[in-house]
Amino acid sequence: MKKTNPNCPISSTIDILSDFWTMHIVYNLQDNSKRFCDLEKSLEGISTRTLTLKLKKLQEEKMLEKNNDGSYELTDKGHGLKTVIDAMRKYGEKYLI
Template sequence: MAEHEAAYCPVYAALNLLQEKWTLHIIRALLEGPKGFNELSRAIGGVNPATLSQRLEHLVSLGLVEKRVESHMPPRTRYSLTEAGRELEAVIAAIDRWARKNLKAPVA
């Protein structure tokens, strides 16, 4: 086995991916169903278009998100989760359970 293969840790790689800002927000929004770019941006809130585009490209390249071009004029693209992306629902559900149990809502 090559040295780089021996050093590979799937947990480390997954944590690096999931800790990227907006990645879990994108996954969570797409769990509700396919969305166009602007619809996805509104669902997430606060992400700038360049960052969203870069994150989506990365998630598509990893096989977690599928990009489907619906029209070229005007440009319309839909994003949806692949099976691998949908499997992250369990991760988000676990975070939700932990947060509801251990984090208090901010006081207004």
């Protein structure tokens, strides 16, 4: 994930959330852990390669972790995005859809 201005908290958050698939992966993991195949099924249109790369990047960013059973779950840092994603969803429902 690019770092446009690492000293700006808004810019740093946008860097993480600006990727389409990253947002959807984090959203899909908000309530429980999921295995790779379950994520792939729930993220219609994502390629296996893209999902693999995005999961790896999110692990590097410490947004999620891979459990011993092969499932992925959000870390506290990843769960911290829940309010941001929920606010974006509510905004979209109210003003864009």
